[in-house]
Amino acid sequence: MSRNAENREQFRPHDHESEHFLLTTVVGSYPKPKWLNRSKELADDEASKFDAEDLEEAYDDASRVITHEHENAGLDTVVDGEMRREEMVEYFAHRIPGYEFNGPVKVWGHNYFDKPSVASEVEYDEPWLVDEFEFTTNVAEKPVKVPITGPYTLARWSFNEAYDTEADLAYDLADLVNQEVEKLVEAGARYIQIDEPALATTPDDHAIVGECLERIVDGIPEEVRIGLHVCYGDYSRIYPEINDYPIDEFDVELCNGGYEQIDVFTDPEFEPDLALGVVDVHTAEVESVEEIKENIKEGLKVVPPERLTVSPDCGVKLLPREVAYRKMENMVTAAREVEAELDAGEIDVTAPTPQAD
Amino acid sequence: MTELVATSPGLFPLPDWAKSDLSDLKGHQKDDLISGDESEAIVGVYDEAREEVVSDQLDTGLDRVVEGQLRWDDMLAHPLAVHDNVETGGIVRYYDNNNFYRDPRVTGELTFSGDVAAELESAATLAGETPLQAVLPGPYSLAELASNEHYDGETDFLAAVGDFLAAEVEAFPEHETLFLLDPSLVTDAPSDDVAELVPEAIDAVAGSTDADVVVHTYWGALDEKTYAHLMDADVEAIGFDFVAGDREQTLYNLNEYGAKDDVALGLADGQNTLVEDPETIRERVDWVNDQIQANEFDTAYLTTNTEPFYLPVNKHQEKLSALAAAADLESEVEA
Numbered sequence: 083m084s085r086n087a088e089n090r091e092q093f094r095p096h097d098h099e100s101e102h103f104l105l106t107t108v109v110g111s112y113p114k115p116k117w118l119n120r121s122k123e124l125a126d127d128e129a130s131k132f133d134a135e136d137l138e139e140a141y142d143d144a145s146r147v148i149t150h151e152h153e154n155a156g157l158d159t160v161v162d163g164e165m166r167r168e169e170m171v172e173y174f175a176h177r178i179p180g181y182e183f184n185g186p187v188k189v190w191g192h193n194y195f196d197k198p199s200v201a202s203e204v205e206y207d208e209p210w211l212v213d214e215f216e217f218t219t220n221v222a223e224k225p226v227k228v229p230i231t232g233p234y235t236l237a238r239w240s241f242n243e244a245y246d247t248e249a250d251l252a253y254d255l256a257d258l259v260n261q262e263v264e265k266l267v268e269a270g271a272r273y274i275q276i277d278e279p280a281l282a283t284t285p286d287d288h289a290i291v292g293e294c295l296e297r298i299v300d301g302i303p304e305e306v307r308i309g310l311h312v313c314y315g316d317y318s319r320i321y322p323e324i325n326d327y328p329i330d331e332f333d334v335e336l337c338n339g340g341y342e343q344i345d346v347f348t349d350p351e352f353e354p355d356l357a358l359g360v361v362d363v364h365t366a367e368v369e370s371v372e373e374i375k376e377n378i379k380e381g382l383k384v385v386p387p388e389r390l391t392v393s394p395d396c397g398v399k400l401l402p403r404e405v406a407y408r409k410m411e412n413m414v415t416a417a418r419e420v421e422a423e424l425d426a427g428e429i430d431v432t433a434p435t436p437q438a439d
Numbered sequence: 440m441t442e443l444v445a446t447s448p449g450l451f452p453l454p455d456w457a458k459s460d461l462s463d464l465k466g467h468q469k470d471d472l473i474s475g476d477e478s479e480a481i482v483g484v485y486d487e488a489r490e491e492v493v494s495d496q497l498d499t500g501l502d503r504v505v506e507g508q509l510r511w512d513d514m515l516a517h518p519l520a521v522h523d524n525v526e527t528g529g530i531v532r533y534y535d536n537n538n539f540y541r542d543p544r545v546t547g548e549l550t551f552s553g554d555v556a557a558e559l560e561s562a563a564t565l566a567g568e569t570p571l572q573a574v575l576p577g578p579y580s581l582a583e584l585a586s587n588e589h590y591d592g593e594t595d596f597l598a599a600v601g602d603f604l605a606a607e608v609e610a611f612p613e614h615e616t617l618f619l620l621d622p623s624l625v626t627d628a629p630s631d632d633v634a635e636l637v638p639e640a641i642d643a644v645a646g647s648t649d650a651d652v653v654v655h656t657y658w659g660a661l662d663e664k665t666y667a668h669l670m671d672a673d674v675e676a677i678g679f680d681f682v683a684g685d686r687e688q689t690l691y692n693l694n695e696y697g698a699k700d701d702v703a704l705g706l707a708d709g710q711n712t713l714v715e716d717p718e719t720i721r722e723r724v725d726w727v728n729d730q731i732q733a734n735e736f737d738t739a740y741l742t743t744n745t746e747p748f749y750l751p752v753n754k755h756q757e758k759l760s761a762l763a764a765a766a767d768l769e770s771e772v773e774a
Contacts, residue, residue: 162765184712185751185753186458187452187751188458188538188748188749189538189539190538190539190540191467191472192458192465192471193467241710242711243712243714245711271649276660282532283532283536314531314532339529364469364529364530385487400467400468
């Protein structure tokens, strides 16, 4: 059962011009400034005077720059572009006792990650993201969203040497994520996004993801917005099951596939809010505002405007930075224009049509 | 007594230095993936990497050497992804894995390419006395991985892919064994009208080589009907996944419909870093043999169940060593 929490309004900017409000956000990752990569090389180089403390400062600088870049693009909720994270599983695995690393493995083309192995039972040690959140929220004027790699993906994208089943590992990890979300909420976080791209690879495991989410939201107040991001899958295999998930928002990439699958979500009625990918993150071509407006309207086939969030398909870290920025900027412009057209009654909101049964 | 042959299904992880060098030379976007007409610098990296993985296999004591398929950015879809009459579309998921390849959209006739033969020539020179094993996708899997925008329907397309692979194989240098990797037979079992054409397409490929042909399947057990049809193919061996597969179903198929004289046994996990002991692998071989009532296999190829590119290099190498050692244990027992 979706949480159906009325927690979206807290993200509406005070000076928002339209009556309609399409919450604009990002999935999380962003291209790193070149100098940050250079800083990391220097910090690894023993001959260099550049040390770990200098690198921390570089991370702070990069987070500040990218957070502001998100704000300049006009987004309603921002992220620091995950400047401190190299990869969505590695980052967490380094912070969770029980994991070990053996070397990079291929994802696609020449994109690799240090897929870790779970060699013993996983445990919670120090907080994973509280420092990152506190820093970002201090430099941001807009509300900060916190993306966290979900337990199912952390389990599925690791080699499991220690647990009888992957589900057992995922549930243990979900309990750790719950502890982390509690700490983030204590620190002031109000928008949490659980990233579960692995669900798309093994859709038959949707019940395991559901159980993980129940564990994650256990004791988390309703004013905290909980999103779930999934990408690149056959959604007919997880819909309508996701309607039972305890989430406020389901974030999905569909731009890359030309919205071929949008109809999947129209029957039965979509329960959580929809966060829709409206720019493609795998092409360096910047979509025009007009094109993005049409993409946003695809979302209106599924949910009414007051339940539609717009974002890029996925993290944008593989794009050139300028392209990433222009995509966000056009996305926000498109959202604001659609809002104005909705206010003026120029857009026919046809969705959703509840099915009689 | 069954002869044990330690081998692999090919599609190795790139050495880490090559991962890094090729990232720099090629880039990270879908337009940067292998095209078949790569620059001299890129060819140079692949040559060096190939030399390394062949030499590693020789050092490990494997009984067959593969080229490694290091250029196969699109994994099993590679032979089509570099074809002139194929356009590469969006990136799509590779089976149920966190891996992606470019959707090969076949827009014209699948004429002879020679891409894989050229790689194999280079490997043949490096392999020396050790028998070479060629690797290709099975025609059904390759057809399933692609989008057909040229041929008239699914059955024509399957036949065309079979004929294409057959012509590629004809250009191969001498090889002892040909592994046809055909996981789609498990994951997306053919419909009735296609299932009976699968052995014909395989026969077209197998007919163009004197090598022993192994149709290797993984990510589960073949369903009964698919297996029955596959047994009609004129090949030396069928390969089974004894790690991720439903073993009872596989044994049922083998006992109910019989087996080829040879077999490939996927006994080491190509997708987990936990390294099997050679003794464990040997026990699994004996266990399989015990469960088959009708016959003892002449040859059993010991391999990882899946392609090993999912693994970090160190664990991949340890698994190859374990397979080689497991096969050697047998000869020590015999002696």
